[in-house]
Amino acid sequence: MKKPTGKVVVIPCSGIGKVYGALARETAYELAERVRPDTILLTCLPLVVVGDEQAKQLVTENPVITIDGCPMKCAHKSVESHGIEVAQSYQSISFYVAHKDLKPEGVTELDETGRKLAAVAADELAAVVDSLAGKEPK
Ligand code: SF4
Numbered sequence: 001m002k003k004p005t006g007k008v009v010v011i012p013c014s015g016i017g018k019v020y021g022a023l024a025r026e027t028a029y030e031l032a033e034r035v036r037p038d039t040i041l042l043t044c045l046p047l048v049v050v051g052d053e054q055a056k057q058l059v060t061e062n063p064v065i066t067i068d069g070c071p072m073k074c075a076h077k078s079v080e081s082h083g084i085e086v087a088q089s090y091q092s093i094s095f096y097v098a099h100k101d102l103k104p105e106g107v108t109e110l111d112e113t114g115r116k117l118a119a120v121a122a123d124e125l126a127a128v129v130d131s132l133a134g135k136e137p138k
Helices: 019-035 045-049 053-061 074-081 093-098 112-133
Strands: 008-012 040-042 064-068 088-091
Touching: 008 019, 008 045, 008 053, 008 074, 008 112, 019 040, 019 064, 019 093, 019 112, 045 053, 045 074, 064 074, 064 112, 088 093, 088 112, 093 112
Parallel strands: 008 040, 008 064, 064 088
Antiparallel strands: none
């Protein structure tokens, strides 16, 4: 396990055409923009896959969380296939399973209920982010 650096990289899957892919992306944005903007670094999965130097440095130096839209686990598998350790891996559908009252709709853009679920998911991930970053829980 990597030493905490105060930062955590979050990589959602691409999830084109799938509501849970959109939920994975929105959860990552919620984490980066609202929940832990001082901690979260986002990078684009294809940049990691093509071996972009800057993306590679980010995921090599900092703990990585992947958020996938479905059990295909594209983000998780792609990152690991490049020899990069994934500290925590999630599937966005599991947040819906835990919050059945928030059924997301929408593919290119989530509906209001989907955005609410993304916000709930990001709040639930905050403690894991703090722990990986080596910070006290807020
Ligand atoms: S994990 Fe599922 S939703 Fe995400 S890119 Fe792969 S197939 Fe698409």
